[in-house]
Amino acid sequence: MGIRIAILSDVHSNWPALQAVGKHLPNQSPDAIYCLGDIVGYGPDPQECVQWIQANANIVVRGNHDDGVVKVAAGQEVVDHNHIAVLAMMKNLEKLSKDDLAYLGQLPYQMFFETINLIISHGCIHEPEGWDYIRYPQEARGQMQFMQTRFACVGHTHQPTIWTGSNSPVRLSYPHEPYKLSAVQKHIINVGSVGQPRDRDPRACYVTIDFYQRKIVVRYHRVSYDIESTIKGLNQMGMQGLLSRRLGLGI
Numbered sequence: 427m428g429i430r431i432a433i434l435s436d437v438h439s440n441w442p443a444l445q446a447v448g449k450h451l452p453n454q455s456p457d458a459i460y461c462l463g464d465i466v467g468y469g470p471d472p473q474e475c476v477q478w479i480q481a482n483a484n485i486v487v488r489g490n491h492d493d494g495v496v497k498v499a500a501g502q503e504v505v506d507h508n509h510i511a512v513l514a515m516m517k518n519l520e521k522l523s524k525d526d527l528a529y530l531g532q533l534p535y536q537m538f539f540e541t542i543n544l545i546i547s548h549g550c551i552h553e554p555e556g557w558d559y560i561r562y563p564q565e566a567r568g569q570m571q572f573m574q575t576r577f578a579c580v581g582h583t584h585q586p587t588i589w590t591g592s593n594s595p596v597r598l599s600y601p602h603e604p605y606k607l608s609a610v611q612k613h614i615i616n617v618g619s620v621g622q623p624r625d626r627d628p629r630a631c632y633v634t635i636d637f638y639q640r641k642i643v644v645r646y647h648r649v650s651y652d653i654e655s656t657i658k659g660l661n662q663m664g665m666q667g668l669l670s671r672r673l674g675l676g677i
């Protein structure tokens with residue numbers, strides 16, 4: 427018998443998307459729910475998303491937008507974000523309570539699970555607080571050198587992807603069927619994004635992974651949600667335009 431973990435990431439204050447995933451999850455009967463960060467940022471409903479994750483996720487790590495909102499609240503400078511992202515952080519901040527911010531501010535950057543040979547963080551394995559992206563084979567190879575585990579899960583790019591092999595990692599984009607990975611090689615699994623997918627499929631994305639002694643089985647799930655409702659929220663927030671368009675197109 428294995429253990430089944432549902433892993434979701436990059437909710438980005440998209441409450442209709444998270445609600446749809448929340449309804450879909452029980453059908454998969456996960457033993458635990460992990461969240462890889464970026465609960466907030468971009469979208470209109472940060473508080474609903476923070477509180478749902480706080481109530482339902484067993485393990486949560488910090489994303490760069492969670493980190494950014496906490497820094498903005500503390501009057502610190504936020505670097506490495508474009509002006510739309512910073513504007514959305516400021517608007518998100520208006521809707522978050524002190525308790526919500528305290529919760530985001532105590533999230534760890536990385537977690538390691540020896541029994542299932544897994545490490546998780548938001549963007550990268552090595553120095554996760556630097557928020558490097560894993561988009562190309564050389565970036566995946568660089569990160570795998572620092573992996574003490576066989577399996578790693580990340581988000582950050584919003585692209586469901588599996589990287590396999592340490593020396594010349596092979597990229598597999600969003601396998602539609604359950605996908606078996608052996609513990610002989612190293613693998614980095616990008617779980618995609620719940621609230622702002624960027625693989626030209628606008629449906630919310632998350633994974634369930636079954637962990638066995640010598641292998642894991644990864645299943646990507648896509649869930650339709652009421653995108654128009656999120657777009658309405660963005661309009662009310664004064665953040666229409668690019669953010670609305672990208673949600674509808676999944677870019």
Ligand SMILES: [Fe+2]
Nearest residue numbers: 436464489582
């Ligand atoms: Fe993100």
